[in-house]
Amino acid sequence: MKFSLRAGKPTAIKTDCIVLPVDAAGKLSTSGESIDKASDGELSKLIARKELGEANGSTLLLQELNGCKATRTLLVRLGENKKITASLYRAAFYNAAPTIARPLHQDVQSYMSEAHVTDMSVDERIEAEVQILRDHAYSFDGYKSKSTKSAGPKSYRIGADNAAGNKKALVDAVALADGIDLCRTLGNTPPNVCNPQWLESNAKKIASAHAKLKLTVLNEKQMHKLGMGALLGVSRGSAQPPRMIIFEYKGGATKEKPLALVGKGVTFDSGGINIKPSNGLDEMKYDMCGAATVFGAIEAAAKMNLRCNIVGVVAAAENMPSSDSYRPGDVLTSLSGKTIEIKNTDAEGRLLLADALTYVTKFKPHTVIDMATLTGACIAALGHEVGAVMGNDDLLCQQLHQAGQRAGDQIWQLPLWDCYRPALKSDVADLTNLGGKGAGTITAGMFLQEFASDYRWAHLDIAGVAWPHRGKTTASGRPLPMLLRYIRDNNTA
Numbered sequence: 001m002k003f004s005l006r007a008g009k010p011t012a013i014k015t016d017c018i019v020l021p022v023d024a025a026g027k028l029s030t031s032g033e034s035i036d037k038a039s040d041g042e043l044s045k046l047i048a049r050k051e052l053g054e055a056n057g058s059t060l061l062l063q064e065l066n067g068c069k070a071t072r073t074l075l076v077r078l079g080e081n082k083k084i085t086a087s088l089y090r091a092a093f094y095n096a097a098p099t100i101a102r103p104l105h106q107d108v109q110s111y112m113s114e115a116h117v118t119d120m121s122v123d124e125r126i127e128a129e130v131q132i133l134r135d136h137a138y139s140f141d142g143y144k145s146k147s148t149k150s151a152g153p154k155s156y157r158i159g160a161d162n163a164a165g166n167k168k169a170l171v172d173a174v175a176l177a178d179g180i181d182l183c184r185t186l187g188n189t190p191p192n193v194c195n196p197q198w199l200e201s202n203a204k205k206i207a208s209a210h211a212k213l214k215l216t217v218l219n220e221k222q223m224h225k226l227g228m229g230a231l232l233g234v235s236r237g238s239a240q241p242p243r244m245i246i247f248e249y250k251g252g253a254t255k256e257k258p259l260a261l262v263g264k265g266v267t268f269d270s271g272g273i274n275i276k277p278s279n280g281l282d283e284m285k286y287d288m289c290g291a292a293t294v295f296g297a298i299e300a301a302a303k304m305n306l307r308c309n310i311v312g313v314v315a316a317a318e319n320m321p322s323s324d325s326y327r328p329g330d331v332l333t334s335l336s337g338k339t340i341e342i343k344n345t346d347a348e349g350r351l352l353l354a355d356a357l358t359y360v361t362k363f364k365p366h367t368v369i370d371m372a373t374l375t376g377a378c379i380a381a382l383g384h385e386v387g388a389v390m391g392n393d394d395l396l397c398q399q400l401h402q403a404g405q406r407a408g409d410q411i412w413q414l415p416l417w418d419c420y421r422p423a424l425k426s427d428v429a430d431l432t433n434l435g436g437k438g439a440g441t442i443t444a445g446m447f448l449q450e451f452a453s454d455y456r457w458a459h460l461d462i463a464g465v466a467w468p469h470r471g472k473t474t475a476s477g478r479p480l481p482m483l484l485r486y487i488r489d490n491n492t493a
């Protein structure tokens with residue numbers, strides 16, 4: 001699908017399908033009105049007759065209107081009670097996407113961004129449009145003998161009077177969609193393929209495609225030498241050796257401190273000796289979605305050519321039971337020097353992150369954001385709709401929350417207050433890897449905070465939002481829309 005911007009008279013455009021918004025009161029946008037005029041009021045007549053449904057996202061497909069060069073015209077109802085909000089706009093697109101992307105529509109011209117969305121700039125409308133069409137076109141069928149899905153229109157043009165002004169928005173939107181696709185595909189890849197070394201080979205491909213990217217990968221021996229005892233403890237039961245993958249994106253001045261992104265990359269989480277119940281165990285291939293988000297963010301940042309420095313750290317390991325696994329009762333010494341009593345081998349993500357959060361200090365980041373499918377408790381608290389954010393800086397948490405609201409990729413802050421600290425007490429070591437009975441998402445955050453002491457830091461628990469997606473067991477690409485919105489709004493001049 002190739003996206004572009006096109007100005008010009010809507011009636012003169014030759015295309016398979018023109019897409020027009022209609023508000024709750026039945027009013028067309030500027031381009032819609034000119035087509036209505038050219039067709040002697042055909043559109044307003046049909047709207048008045050209620051041929052177009054009144055629910056947000058209803059569609060009406062028309063053939064060969066008089067005075068208009070397009071083969072088809074698609075009307076899309078937007079809004080309820082006059083107001084068109086960002087969430088209604090997105091929901092309408094999701095509804096209309098299958099019709100917009102019919103195989104007959106190889107060339108599409110859309111005027112949807114002309115609609116007056118109250119809480120969304122034109123640039124954001126374009127971003128949402130691209131994201132939803134790409135989401136609709138996405139398929140993960142590389143492991144099927146035959147591909148089953150059509151890829152959507154070859155050419156998708158967005159009508160814009162200010163084509164030059166919106167050009168950067170379109171580049172960014174496509175970059176974000178590419179990052180999301182990458183994130184989803186890494187997440188969806190089966191765990192017998194997607195192991196730490198396979199992630200490394202993907203990192204190499206990405207790094208070699210972008211001049212501003214530098215890649216460093218630590219192997220098991222190097223991690224041993226550095227003293228990453230927490231990460232190595234998790235990995236020890238697996239035949240797959242672990243990796244620490246470090247991207248450095250240099251889009252800012254050399255001296256400018258970087259933003260650091262850290263991702264949990266457990267390529268399969270069996271639970272280890274505290275083995276998980278068998279129901280849904282296959283879904284633990286998604287336990288590297290935090291890592292996949294780092295990959296996607298780096299890819300998107302490079303394609304957006306962002307003017308800032310970003311370090312992306314991926315801690316990759318597999319959590320398996322074996323005769324050489326770490327056990328409940330073991331004490332591990334982390335890279336920070338802090339000792340950790342293992343009370344449950346299934347609380348492995350925080351151990352990987354502990355070492356990654358310590359390691360990242362060497363880049364002197366101004367801010368660190370980690371992303372992890374960390375706790376089942378997060379799904380109990382916020383479901384699959386909303387992710388959790390917590391950290392040592394309320395302003396940072398608020399900025400991330402705000403970015404989530406704007407991007408339609410919502411997160412909610414949970415408190416990291418001292419009253420939760422006793423849950424991490426150990427009789428034999430500095431702390432344990434298991435919290436108390438309640439507040440599992442928070443106590444996991446409290447554990448991480450012990451290792452994130454030297455910088456402004458936020459932790460995103462994405463256990464609920466990384467998958468499923470729109471009713472299907474597939475990676476969602478979240479929280480990339482939120483994250484890239486945050487980075488562009490707060491980290492670039």
Ligand code: BES
Pocket residue numbers: 269271287344346347348349373374375376377434435440463464
């Ligand atoms: N990867 C899981 C968390 C998870 C579970 C994510 C289900 C998505 C869906 C994590 O490693 C884990 O096992 N967490 C435990 C922690 C507990 C042992 C303290 C959990 O949430 O049960």
Ligand code: MN
Pocket residue numbers: 269271345346347348349
């Ligand atoms: Mn686990």
Ligand code: ZN
Pocket residue numbers: 266269287346348349373374
């Ligand atoms: Zn896990």
